[in-house]
Amino acid sequence: MNTDAPSFDKAKNKALNILSRRMHTKKELFDKLLRQGFLEGTASDVCEWACEYGFINDKEYARAYIQNCIVSKKYGIKRIKQALLYKGVDAYTIEDVIYEFDFCEKDTLISLAEKKLNGNFEHKNIDKTIRHFIAKGYEFSDIKGAISSIKEDFDFGKDD
DSSP states (O other): OOOOOOHHHHHHHHHHHHHHSOOOOHHHHHHHHHHTOOOOOHHHHHHHHHHHTTSSSSHHHHHHHHHHHHIOOOOOHHHHHHHHHHHHHHHHHHHHHHHSSOOOHHHHHHHHHHHTTTOOOOHHHHHHHHHHHHHHTHOOOOOOOHHHHHHHHHHHHHOO
């Protein structure tokens, strides 16, 4: 690291302040330091320092982010991957971490779609439901399959 000590110390303090509020990826911290007016070299050096001392860990960030998205936001894998890539987590790290989770997207989608449809299978409501789940990162074919399965169960239940 070839750093200008006063600038590096100032950037390091700013980074610690940023990181005290919430977890960040290396890219997020780098971008925030640049927006604060620090030079690319200084921002890069501070990010390396933060990684070295464990203040930043993209794998841990991805793990926490995925957990939150699955449990709270009910996002699909596609949306989760896209968001993490945008935040600067590399694809290999994302794939490694995603496989740590026992997440059955299709089962989750069926229960969520059942709630969303609430027995209303009008074309307008089905289209709205499809758009909703596409935005949440689910595959179109999985959404259609879930809706078909729900409709089948609903129609079967009416015949009883």
